[in-house]
Each structure stands twice: as C-alpha cells, then as structure tokens.
Amino acid sequence: MVGASLAGLSAARALRSAGFTGELTIIGAEEHRPYDRPPLTKEYLRGSWSTAALALEADDEPAARWLLGTPAVSLDASVRRVVLADGRSVSADAVVLATGADAVPHPLLPVGPNVHTVRTRADAERLRAQLRPGRRLVIVGAGFIGTEVAASAVALGADVTLLGQDTVPLRRALGEPVGDFLAGEHRAHGVRLVGPARIADVDRAGDEDVVTALRLADGTVLPADVVVVAIGSRAATGWLAGSGLRLAPEGGVQCDAIGRALAEGTADGASIGRALADGTADGALTGRPADGIVAVGDCAAWWDVGRGTYHRLEHWTGAVERADVVAGVLLGTPGRPARAPYFWSDQYDLRVQVAGVVAGHDELRIEEGSLADRSFLARYYRAGAPVAVLGVNQPRLFTRARRALDRTADDGGTALAS
Ligand code: FAD
Known part of the structure; x- marks a missing residue:
C-alpha cells in the first residue's frame, strides 16, 4: 500500500478479511498512523475531539509492516518496485496506490x-x-x-x-x-x-x-x-510520473471500472466505454491494466461506466467501499462498486447527506419536508431519471432514498419510481 490513510488501511483490512495471509507493507508520507480527515474541518478544528479520537485504527488491525514518515518517490509499474525518499525500496507482487490528494x-x-x-x-x-x-x-x-x-x-x-x-x-x-x-x-x-x-x-x-x-x-x-x-484538491500522483501508468491530465491514476490502474499506451476509457456499451466487453475488463496494480481513494480516477468518463471520487465512504473492490481484484475475485457515491457534510446543526452524482442534473425537487423547517429531502433528476438524492437533517428518509437509488443502478430506474 502506498498511502497510510483511509484508503490504504481499508484495503489492508479488506485483503486480510478476504483471507490474504501474505506480507503487507504500508508506506506513508506522514509520520502518523492513519487518522480521519472529516473531523479536521469540524470537531477537531473546534477543539471538541482529541487527537486520540481521530485515530482510524482499532485494536485488532491486520498485521502489516509500516514504513511511515517517508514518501514514495517513484514506481516502476513493470516490476512493481516502489522507491522511497530515504533511498529504501520495496518490491511487491501487488501494489495498492492510495496516496490521496493535496490542497490546491x-x-x-x-x-x-x-x-x-x-x-x-x-x-x-x-x-x-x-x-x-x-x-x-x-x-x-x-x-x-x-x-x-x-x-x-x-x-x-x-x-x-x-x-x-x-x-x-x-x-x-x-x-x-x-x-x-x-x-x-x-x-x-x-x-x-x-x-x-x-x-x-x-x-x-x-x-x-x-x-x-x-x-x-x-x-x-x-x-x-x-x-x-x-x-479544491488535486490527486497526489506527481510521484508516479514515469511509472508507466496512465495519469489523468487533471490528476489521478486512470483506472478501469474496478480500480485496476491502466498502463500507458493501452485502450483509453472511451474505448472501454464503447466496448461496454456495444456488449463486446465482459464487465469493465477491456484495455490493458498494469499487472498487479490498483488505485483507490482520492488519488484514483475510476472509469464511470454510467457517465462514460473517469471520475475521481473524493468521499470517505467511496475510499472504504472501493477498497473491498480492489482487494477482490488482487485476490482474483473481482466485484463491482455496489453503491452509489455517498458523502456528508456537517455545518452548524445541519447534517447534509448526498448520494449519487448531482453534477449534470436538470431538475431538482424538494420531495419531503421543507427548506423553512431546515429538514428536507431533495431528489435530482436527469432526463426524468433520478441521479442523486440529498437529505438535510433527514437521516431516516435519506437512508431509504439512498437504498432506492442504489437499486436503480441495477434495475434501470424503477425502484426509485416505486
Ligand atoms: P488521504 O486521506 O488524503 O490519504 C492519503 C495519504 O497518502 C496521506 O497520509 C498522504 O500523506 C499519503 N501520501 C501522499 N503521497 C504519498 C507518497 N508519495 N508516498 C506515501 N504516502 C503518500 N468526505 C466525506 O465524505 N465527508 C466529509 O465530511 C469529509 N470531510 C473532509 C474534510 C477534510 C478536511 C478533508 C481533507 C477531507 C474530507 N472528506 C470528507 C474526504 C475524505 O476524508 C477523503 O475522501 C479520504 O480521506 C480519502 O482517503 P485516502 O486514503 O484516499 O486519501
């Protein structure tokens, strides 16, 4: 794992719980063990959470070798060799890229x-x-x-x-x-x-x-x-220049729809998308992913089959859920991201929750509650089809609406309508 934060730790956990018993090395630029970032603008900034409360690790974490306080400075994707700033290097059978993002x-x-x-x-x-x-x-x-x-x-x-x-x-x-x-x-x-x-x-x-x-x-x-x-933020992928992997012009490791990093010079996302659309591809497995290299979390621009574009998801939940997907890829049991993207934001006494992709919607309806009550559920539509749902101080209704949105991906949109 390169990147010792939410995505890297989640991938380590997912590999271990899927039965991986080999050696795990987790490389991190920061000297800290993994900690949670959402509280940095919320409870931790206000001083109501301690440093201990930020920790992401539980007592029963997967066994791993931690190399902290030293960033990776290069990767040779052809042999999966990572070089660290202090001169050490690590060669591996598989590499999980999880270096997140930096503030612009x-x-x-x-x-x-x-x-x-x-x-x-x-x-x-x-x-x-x-x-x-x-x-x-x-x-x-x-x-x-x-x-x-x-x-x-x-x-x-x-x-x-x-x-x-x-x-x-x-x-x-x-x-x-x-x-x-x-x-x-x-x-x-x-x-x-x-x-x-x-x-x-x-x-x-x-x-x-x-x-x-x-x-x-x-x-x-x-x-x-x-x-x-x-x-804004940009993917922390500068260190991958010359690695042999494809990097998106706006940053991020370009991956197929299950997080496999694409090698330079292979079929691009558009042709993968076309192959999927005309049924010539099995899943998202067209193009040549680099052997044994996956990317997850804020540094990863996965191919979004539905929207026909690469999408860098910068959400906490995405980093965790997609770690399961890349662990499956590395263990030869690939699945698909099961749920629509989800994030939340806390501002004053408001909890804002959003599932799906709001960008590109052409209609927004407030369907439960009201803005005046500071508690409502809004649905976003594109060409009449639901694409996202937002709740403000509506956790129960939001959870139900989110589940319906997840189902629409599988059944062509009827679940939400019903
Ligand atoms: P990161 O957490 O960024 O971790 C990447 C790690 O890799 C870092 O420790 C970094 O130092 C390390 N690294 C970078 N380069 C190298 C290198 N070359 N070698 C080794 N290590 C390297 N999401 C929500 O859904 N809701 C929220 O309310 C919310 N609030 C947020 C508030 C803040 C202030 C921030 C910053 C993010 C917030 N997020 C929120 C987003 C969420 O925290 C991120 O999506 C999540 O942290 C992504 O995890 P990651 O492991 O991919 O990346």
Whole structure:
C-alpha cells in the first residue's frame, strides 16, 4: 500500500478479511498512523475531539509492516518496485496506490504564517491555534471545506468572510434552492458571503510575510488576520510520473471500472466505454491494466461506466467501499462498486447527506419536508431519471432514498419510481 490513510488501511483490512495471509507493507508520507480527515474541518478544528479520537485504527488491525514518515518517490509499474525518499525500496507482487490528494495552492496566497489550507492534522492544528474570538478570517473558496471551516470558525467566535466564485456557496454543487438555503444558514450565523470574487492583490506586513488584507478585482478590500485557502484538491500522483501508468491530465491514476490502474499506451476509457456499451466487453475488463496494480481513494480516477468518463471520487465512504473492490481484484475475485457515491457534510446543526452524482442534473425537487423547517429531502433528476438524492437533517428518509437509488443502478430506474 502506498498511502497510510483511509484508503490504504481499508484495503489492508479488506485483503486480510478476504483471507490474504501474505506480507503487507504500508508506506506513508506522514509520520502518523492513519487518522480521519472529516473531523479536521469540524470537531477537531473546534477543539471538541482529541487527537486520540481521530485515530482510524482499532485494536485488532491486520498485521502489516509500516514504513511511515517517508514518501514514495517513484514506481516502476513493470516490476512493481516502489522507491522511497530515504533511498529504501520495496518490491511487491501487488501494489495498492492510495496516496490521496493535496490542497490546491492559490497563486497569490501560498501557505504562510497566517495563510492555511486544511488537508492534514498538522494543518488543522495550525489553523485552530489562530482562530480566536474576534479574529477576522477570510476563507477563499466556498465549497465543502470552505463552508465547513466557516461554520467551525463561527463556533470559535471568529469574524468570518467566505469568498466564492458564485454569489451563493455550493449552488453549483448542490443546485440553486439547496445552495440558497445553505447561504441563508451561513448569513444567519453572521458569515459575510462575497462573490463572485477574484483576488487581484494581497497586502502583507512585516518580514514574516503576514497577510493583512485581500484586494478584490472590483476594488473591495477585505482585511484579514487569518486566511484559509480552500479552492479544491488535486490527486497526489506527481510521484508516479514515469511509472508507466496512465495519469489523468487533471490528476489521478486512470483506472478501469474496478480500480485496476491502466498502463500507458493501452485502450483509453472511451474505448472501454464503447466496448461496454456495444456488449463486446465482459464487465469493465477491456484495455490493458498494469499487472498487479490498483488505485483507490482520492488519488484514483475510476472509469464511470454510467457517465462514460473517469471520475475521481473524493468521499470517505467511496475510499472504504472501493477498497473491498480492489482487494477482490488482487485476490482474483473481482466485484463491482455496489453503491452509489455517498458523502456528508456537517455545518452548524445541519447534517447534509448526498448520494449519487448531482453534477449534470436538470431538475431538482424538494420531495419531503421543507427548506423553512431546515429538514428536507431533495431528489435530482436527469432526463426524468433520478441521479442523486440529498437529505438535510433527514437521516431516516435519506437512508431509504439512498437504498432506492442504489437499486436503480441495477434495475434501470424503477425502484426509485416505486
Ligand atoms: P488521504 O486521506 O488524503 O490519504 C492519503 C495519504 O497518502 C496521506 O497520509 C498522504 O500523506 C499519503 N501520501 C501522499 N503521497 C504519498 C507518497 N508519495 N508516498 C506515501 N504516502 C503518500 N468526505 C466525506 O465524505 N465527508 C466529509 O465530511 C469529509 N470531510 C473532509 C474534510 C477534510 C478536511 C478533508 C481533507 C477531507 C474530507 N472528506 C470528507 C474526504 C475524505 O476524508 C477523503 O475522501 C479520504 O480521506 C480519502 O482517503 P485516502 O486514503 O484516499 O486519501
């Protein structure tokens, strides 16, 4: 396993529980044992969870050799040899790529004394130390990380400005009514929403390069004591350049629909998709996957048969469920991802849960509850067919709707309709 976090640990667990008794080596760039990332913008940032609570490992974890605190710097896919930054190398019968993603840096706002991204435990600890009552926090990027940091910073008493590409955070990600609803929640908690906004310049003070204000293209000046950059993530796959594996132009290890990393120069996803569509392929097994190499979690761009594209799923549950799939691949018992993609987000007292793929929907219906009650179920449709479901503070109904959505993948859409 290269990557000692959720996907790597889940793959190790899946291999062991499927009966694998061989040697497992888990290589990690961070010196920590696997920990959970979702709390980094939530409970851990607010200080209500301890470091111990973040740990992903239980007492009965699979036996493995851990090589932590040293990143892998190269892979030769033809012989499955991984070289580490400290000069050591590991050769294996199979390699699981699970190196996750990194926060995308902002060209005008590199991480500095009071500029942060939030991807690691160290990032969250550094940010938390600067979030005190009354401090002016400007968050650049109003996606899930940005909005969750805003909610946690409000709880810590900070004065929060959220800067987005749209007038309403998450409108593009979740559709207009839901985006508007969440914007209203942030405003009601005192968050200043600014957008669409382009940063033209940054004021700095002192020798230490402390940012004091952001200057927007429209002339607005936003004074800042602390800045968080949350403009997305990119797959941590730079170390795979020259490995012989195909990397997506926008990042990510290109894989077939069951997580097998594709070798450079083999049939691309489009031809795999065509072969599937015209029935000339058995499952997603067209093209030449590299022998014994799979990728899972945030670093992996799996071929999405339904949508005919590679898709890098950056969700906690996907990393866990797909680890079972890649373990099956390596043990010669391949299955398929059984469920629709799922993620959640906690903001204030709201639990937002989403299953399916919202992008590309052409209709959104609020089908249970209401926005005014702050508790509802929304369904997203494309050409009349359900493609995603979202619940806000509706765990039971959401769970039922999610199961129905999972079934639609198998029965052509009738389950949800019934
Ligand atoms: P990661 O957890 O990123 O782990 C990859 C590991 O590989 C890291 O430890 C990294 O240091 C290591 N690595 C990188 N390069 C190398 C290398 N060359 N050699 C060795 N090791 C390397 N999902 C949800 O569904 N709901 C949420 O509310 C939610 N909140 C989130 C909040 C935050 C702040 C973040 C960052 C993510 C959140 N997610 C959430 C997403 C979820 O945490 C990720 O999908 C999940 O962590 C992916 O696991 P992973 O193991 O693929 O990658």
